Amino acid sequence: MSTFGAYFRLWRVGWVLVREGVVSALPSEGLPPPIALAKSFVTVFERSKARHQKRSDRLAQAVERLGPSYVKIGQFLATRPDVVGVEFANDLSQLQDRMAFFPSAAAKANIEGSLGRPIGELYASFGDPIAAASIAQVHPAEVDSAEGRKKVAVKIVRPGVRQRFAHDIEAMYLVAHMQERFLASSRRLRPVEVTKTLEQTTKVEMDLRLEAAALSEIAENTEKDPGFRVPKVDWERTGRDVITMEWIDGTRMSDVEGLRAAGHDLNLLADTLIQSFLRHTLRDGFFHADMHPGNLFVDADGMIVAVDMGIVGRLGKKERRFLAEILYGFITRDYIRVAEVHFEAGYVPGHHNVESFAQAIRAIGEPIHGQPAETISMGKLLTLLFEVTELFDMATRPELVMLQKTMVVVEGVSRMLNPRFNMWKASEPVVGDWIRTNLGPKRIATDLKDGLKAAVKLAEAVPEIAAKTEKFHHQLLHMSEHGLRFDAETAEAIGKAEARYNRSARIALWIIALTLVYIAWMLS
Numbered sequence: 001m002s003t004f005g006a007y008f009r010l011w012r013v014g015w016v017l018v019r020e021g022v023v024s025a026l027p028s029e030g031l032p033p034p035i036a037l038a039k040s041f042v043t044v045f046e047r048s049k050a051r052h053q054k055r056s057d058r059l060a061q062a063v064e065r066l067g068p069s070y071v072k073i074g075q076f077l078a079t080r081p082d083v084v085g086v087e088f089a090n091d092l093s094q095l096q097d098r099m100a101f102f103p104s105a106a107a108k109a110n111i112e113g114s115l116g117r118p119i120g121e122l123y124a125s126f127g128d129p130i131a132a133a134s135i136a137q138v139h140p141a142e143v144d145s146a147e148g149r150k151k152v153a154v155k156i157v158r159p160g161v162r163q164r165f166a167h168d169i170e171a172m173y174l175v176a177h178m179q180e181r182f183l184a185s186s187r188r189l190r191p192v193e194v195t196k197t198l199e200q201t202t203k204v205e206m207d208l209r210l211e212a213a214a215l216s217e218i219a220e221n222t223e224k225d226p227g228f229r230v231p232k233v234d235w236e237r238t239g240r241d242v243i244t245m246e247w248i249d250g251t252r253m254s255d256v257e258g259l260r261a262a263g264h265d266l267n268l269l270a271d272t273l274i275q276s277f278l279r280h281t282l283r284d285g286f287f288h289a290d291m292h293p294g295n296l297f298v299d300a301d302g303m304i305v306a307v308d309m310g311i312v313g314r315l316g317k318k319e320r321r322f323l324a325e326i327l328y329g330f331i332t333r334d335y336i337r338v339a340e341v342h343f344e345a346g347y348v349p350g351h352h353n354v355e356s357f358a359q360a361i362r363a364i365g366e367p368i369h370g371q372p373a374e375t376i377s378m379g380k381l382l383t384l385l386f387e388v389t390e391l392f393d394m395a396t397r398p399e400l401v402m403l404q405k406t407m408v409v410v411e412g413v414s415r416m417l418n419p420r421f422n423m424w425k426a427s428e429p430v431v432g433d434w435i436r437t438n439l440g441p442k443r444i445a446t447d448l449k450d451g452l453k454a455a456v457k458l459a460e461a462v463p464e465i466a467a468k469t470e471k472f473h474h475q476l477l478h479m480s481e482h483g484l485r486f487d488a489e490t491a492e493a494i495g496k497a498e499a500r501y502n503r504s505a506r507i508a509l510w511i512i513a514l515t516l517v518y519i520a521w522m523l524s
Helices: 003-019 033-045 047-050 055-068 068-078 086-093 104-115 163-183 184-189 193-207 209-223 254-263 268-282 316-334 335-344 356-370 378-391 397-416 423-438 441-482 487-523
Strands: 137-147 148-157 242-246 284-286 296-300 304-306 313-314
Touching: 003 033, 003 163, 003 356, 047 148, 047 356, 055 086, 068 086, 068 163, 068 193, 086 209, 086 423, 104 137, 104 148, 104 242, 137 209, 148 209, 184 313, 209 242, 209 268, 209 284, 254 268, 254 397, 268 316, 268 397, 284 397, 313 397, 316 335, 316 397, 316 423, 335 356, 356 378, 397 423
Parallel strands: none
Antiparallel strands: 137 148, 148 242, 284 313, 296 304
16 A cells, blocks of 8 residues: 555545535534534635535535546445445435546447457447446447347446556545544444455456356346346457446336336336345345446336346345344344344344343334334334444444345335335245245255255365364474564564654655645635
8 A cells, every 4th residue: 555645645535525515514413522623624615615505415526526436435335324324325325426428439449458359340330328437338239149130238347447446445445444543433343344345346346247247147046036137148248348238128217207108017116126136135145236226127028127237245044044033033023032143143242231132122123013014114224223233332244234225225216116115015925935934944954954065074174174283283382392483584574664654654644734734825
């Protein structure tokens, strides 16, 4: 990590957030007095126009000024209300990932570089871009096939986006390390771990071969599912920087009037959407984690077609079982069992009291049973859950937060289609079947089968484990007799690295301080 570069980029982010009025719009409650004073001071640097805008609009303008990387960072943080707060996450979720088009010549060069063939050989025709986001843009094209000429969608990675993101993520790491060092209360949220997740997620999203693989996997999983599918991938014309897939003719789910005019049953679409998402989550453990209405189409046959599979989530068998038990506990009002599952899963530290946690869970569960099902908001439930987990030091579980956030988005789309949408009634056929299968007698057979496989693998590994144990034993004996030492080169390298880091940090801080003084003087 370049310390100076990270500090400079962090200063730029802070300056843009101040100028666009984002900092002043943040809540002051609970801030230490020095920080609250600094927050009130920076308002003098705001643009006058920003003071009359909503916080979400201010945030959108700030992110637009910062560039494509920060659109992606903002979208990721929108899935982490446990880290940025529910209200701020809602603001971030409104960010529109719409960027300026990059030239078609650059897109063609990217394709040819990725696939190693000229455009003329790959496509019968190649049109101008029709949509552009922070990471890629989409072009219509045509290809010749055995069935004749057919239309396809070609998605191409934005030139230079990887290098730009690699630089911008340094500032995020700097903030995360500072949080863990100076804000003890934030350590349970694992800010460095969150940043690593962001980095990994975005790197995956920038390799379009992996998006193609996700489309292929979910296509296999959903082959026999009613009312849902994904576009087919053209693997011959897909590489690291380009993915070619089936062109989808349909109506976006965001166009409710268009869906109604096309004669689609909106209530059925709402039920199908939530049931499809739950099948992917519980049955397959693999789900589309960016199911906003712009990524969902309805074709002429009433089939929901999901596109843009850059962000996906996975849940292991154990996590799915814990989730089912927690859900079943809420349904049956067995709050002690819900609390026990949290402790068994390791979600809540063992030093807390199970009964006290069950009491907190009851405070969430009882209002559910006191309301009509169609009025229960998953967003409100999540707000309560995040407050409870904070009280009981529950460590961040990225896979669960992504699932919960996606559930909120899917529920919102379903309610957009059907304002009286009853999520619990629509979910019951899928969730009930999964619970009966995985928490009933079949669970014992499955556990025995998995246990047998694990025992066979362990038996195969016993000779290797024994050899490694013996080697480790000899190393311990040697250390006890001769001690643990660094050689001279290692000790010298550690000293030089520490000195270089401290010197760079001091220089960077002085430069930032002098720059701020200069800006203040220029504005005075």
